[in-house]
Amino acid sequence: MNIRKYLEEGKRYIDKGDPMQASEELYKASEEVVKELARKFDLSECKEAEEKGRWTTPLLFSAVRSLREKGNPDIIHWWAQAWTFHVEGFHEAGLNIEEVKARVEFIEKLVELSKS
Numbered sequence: 001m002n003i004r005k006y007l008e009e010g011k012r013y014i015d016k017g018d019p020m021q022a023s024e025e026l027y028k029a030s031e032e033v034v035k036e037l038a039r040k041f042d043l044s045e046c047k048e049a050e051e052k053g054r055w056t057t058p059l060l061f062s063a064v065r066s067l068r069e070k071g072n073p074d075i076i077h078w079w080a081q082a083w084t085f086h087v088e089g090f091h092e093a094g095l096n097i098e099e100v101k102a103r104v105e106f107i108e109k110l111v112e113l114s115k116s
Contacts, residue, residue, distance in 0.1 A: 002032070003029050003032045003033055003036065003111055003114055004029075004111065006025050006026070006028040006029035006032060007025075007026065007029040007107065007108065007111050009025040010022045010023075010024075010025035010026035010028075010029060010104070010107070011104070013025060014097065014100055014101060014104065017097050018097075019089060019093075019095050019096055019097045019099070019100045020089060020090055020093050020095075021090075022085075022089070022097070022100050022104075023085035023086070023088075023089025023090045023095060023100055024085070024086070024089070024090040026082065026085045026089075026100070026104060026107045027082050027083075027085040027086040027089070027090065029107060029110075029111055030078070030079065030081075030082030030085075030107055030110050030111075031055075031060065031082070032114075033110050033111055033113060033114045034060055034063050034064055034067070034079065035049075035055060035060075035063075036114050037063075037067050037072075037113060037114065038063045038066075038067070041066075041067065041070055043063055043066050043067070044066075045059045045060075045062050045063040045066060046063070060079075061079075064076055064079040072113060074109065075110065075113065077106070078106045078107070078109055078110040079110070081103050081106040081107065082106075082107060082110065084103065085100070085103070085107070
């Protein structure tokens, strides 16, 4: 599934009133953006993920920091919202649908980065 499909699936779950599944789909879109940009900019984190055979949380966070240093200053804030979805929205099931709706715009901005 590609980035836009995760984003659209997340929005469908918002429309259905399912904050837990919406949170996870929105997080997946964000994670894929970070991975795609890491490949695009040939970041060392991408190479390390390939060597390990997977992306780890520390690698994702490090890639976000590296991308910020490459001229995307807002990415670190948008990623923080994505992480909130992943942890508080999905794993902890602690966000209600209104909290998800209030944050989806940050994921949309993150997804826009993958287009540029």
